[in-house]
Amino acid sequence: MYDYVFSNALIVDGTGRDAYRADVAVYSSLICLIEKPYSLSARHVIDKPDLVLSPGFIDIHSHDDLEVLRNPSLLAKLAQGITLDINGNCGIGLFPMPKDKNDLISLSEDILGLYDGPFSWSDYSSYAEMIEKSGTGINLGFLTAHSALRLAVLGSDYARAAGDKEIEEMCSLLDKQLKEGSLGFSTGLYYSPCMFADKRELLSLLSVVKRNDKLFSVHHRCEGDDIIESVSEVLNLASESGVRLEISHLKAIGRDNQDKIDSVLSMIESARKTGLDVRFDQYPYEYGSTSLFSLLPPDIQHLSRIEQRLAVSLDNEREEIKKEMLSPSGWDSIYSLVGPDDIKMLSLDSHHELEGLSLTQIGRMWNSDPLDALLDILSDETGRAVMMDVTESMENLKKIMRHPLMGFGTDSLFSSSSPHPRTRDAAMHLIRKFVSEDKILSLKEAVRKMSGENADRLRLKDRGYIREGMKADLVLFNAEKGVVDTVLVNGKAAILDGEYQKTLSGAIIR
Numbered sequence: 178m179y180d181y182v183f184s185n186a187l188i189v190d191g192t193g194r195d196a197y198r199a200d201v202a203v204y205s206s207l208i209c210l211i212e213k214p215y216s217l218s219a220r221h222v223i224d225k226p227d228l229v230l231s232p233g234f235i236d237i238h239s240h241d242d243l244e245v246l247r248n249p250s251l252l253a254k255l256a257q258g259i260t261l262d263i264n265g266n267c268g269i270g271l272f273p274m275p276k277d278k279n280d281l282i283s284l285s286e287d288i289l290g291l292y293d294g295p296f297s298w299s300d301y302s303s304y305a306e307m308i309e310k311s312g313t314g315i316n317l318g319f320l321t322a323h324s325a326l327r328l329a330v331l332g333s334d335y336a337r338a339a340g341d342k343e344i345e346e347m348c349s350l351l352d353k354q355l356k357e358g359s360l361g362f363s364t365g366l367y368y369s370p371c372m373f374a375d376k377r378e379l380l381s382l383l384s385v386v387k388r389n390d391k392l393f394s395v396h397h398r399c400e401g402d403d404i405i406e407s408v409s410e411v412l413n414l415a416s417e418s419g420v421r422l423e424i425s426h427l428k429a430i431g432r433d434n435q436d437k438i439d440s441v442l443s444m445i446e447s448a449r450k451t452g453l454d455v456r457f458d459q460y461p462y463e464y465g466s467t468s469l470f471s472l473l474p475p476d477i478q479h480l481s482r483i484e485q486r487l488a489v490s491l492d493n494e495r496e497e498i499k500k501e502m503l504s505p506s507g508w509d510s511i512y513s514l515v516g517p518d519d520i521k522m523l524s525l526d527s528h529h530e531l532e533g534l535s536l537t538q539i540g541r542m543w544n545s546d547p548l549d550a551l552l553d554i555l556s557d558e559t560g561r562a563v564m565m566d567v568t569e570s571m572e573n574l575k576k577i578m579r580h581p582l583m584g585f586g587t588d589s590l591f592s593s594s595s596p597h598p599r600t601r602d603a604a605m606h607l608i609r610k611f612v613s614e615d616k617i618l619s620l621k622e623a624v625r626k627m628s629g630e631n632a633d634r635l636r637l638k639d640r641g642y643i644r645e646g647m648k649a650d651l652v653l654f655n656a657e658k659g660v661v662d663t664v665l666v667n668g669k670a671a672i673l674d675g676e677y678q679k680t681l682s683g684a685i686i687r
């Protein structure tokens with residue numbers, strides 16, 4: 178007897194081919210038979226021919242590293258049909274553990290959020306074991322983060338390039354995590370402390386990635402004025418080292434930079450023609466979200482939180498900071514790229530009353546220049562500060578969404594109480610907005626980007642497609658309305674008829 182049969186299901190199978198009708202039978206953790214409609218029976222028969230059955234969605238860009246320990250169900254992901262996500266992105270992650278845990282905690286808390294439990298793991302194996310012990314609602318994969326490697330080797334003295342011996346040490350740590358099953362290496366050249374790595378350090382680490390045949394994922398240095406130089410930096414790194422490259426959340430930030438996206442896309446296309454294995458991901462929104470402190474100039478970013486707050490409150494330092502933020506020298510100053518109208522407070526631990534307001538609105542309320550208002554907020558902030566910003570035009574977002582090299586990612590952040598909607602709704606939003614409403618993608622193309630394409634990218638042999646013998650990660654949903662009905666994770670119903678089943682059937686993908 179099968180555990181589940183989806184009867185007469187309309188199957189969009191992740192390959193990009195046309196939808197077809199069949200019965201899909203699940204036994205134990207596997208899709209074990211696909212037959213003509215109404216030919217199979219099972220313990221649970223799901224007969225909803227109006228809904229679409231597709232492979233569970235794969236989110237290739239996520240930040241659930243601590244959320245899975247806080248809330249193992251990961252219901253925010255399940256409820257949008259995501260059955261696997263990849264964490265440790267943007268160079269931000271939790272292993273290997275540095276000698277001083279606080280370095281890692283304070284560097285990552287704006288992105289990964291707070292966590293009361295003991296940071297008791299030392300490496301990828303022990304971190305993964307800890308998750309396995311408390312369970313997970315969805316499958317998870319992890320990249321090894323550059324910032325954790327730098328902290329483990331350089332300690333708090335990380336605002337510099339590493340020396341030969343230190344690079345060697347980082348390489349052997351990276352090698353160990355990859356051998357333990359981490360799926361790749363990520364860096365965030367926009368963020369401290371990754372921004373201080375020189376080319377030699379990066380190429381050495383990438384040679385380890387290459388040797389282990391894993392993925393290199395990068396939040397590149399400048400998504401604004403210098404996007405062309407910045408994308409070419411990572412294309413060169415990948416072609417010199419021969420690694421597979423995933424450019425994270427590809428977009429051009431700022432009104433004046435929207436016309437650069439065509440050149441960026443054609444650079445990536447030509448790199449592929451020369452044999453480079455490069456691809457990119459993006460979340461389906463024209464606005465983004467990150468730490469409010471990351472708006473500060475690079476030479477302030479590496480300071481401790483207390484030093485940062487002091488710097489923005491001292492008159493003469495503040496003047497220097499303002500100058501640098503208004504006319505930045507070779508870095509992305511989001512403030513000047515996006516402008517105060519389009520930077521909104523999402524969550525501020527010390528100024529809850531400002532949540533939802535733009536810097537322009539806050540400036541008006543406080544009778545001050547919006548940039549001063551921003552620096553005043555930062556000088557007051559003793560906890561976490563997360564903002565949302567309009568980054569790109571809808572026209573460009575559509576170009577990216579329908580590009581054949583684009584794979585789906587949410588860039589979900591759970592660090593604030595009112596997160597960017599991408600955290601809870603990215604997958605269904607993509608289908609509602611870009612398939613049903615705007616019709617810039619067909620359903621089969623969208624599903625391919627959200628499943629098979631990402632599985633191939635990650636070299637997963639048993640996920641991402643509806644095929645006999647594959648793991649039964651499945652989502653049944655209303656494609657018109659973008660509503661999830663049923664989700665199976667490794668053959669267990671995590672959501673059934675819209676109801677959460679309190680299962681924790683996810684696994685760590687090594």
Ligand SMILES: [Zn+2]
Nearest residue numbers: 267396425426
């Ligand atoms: Zn990022």
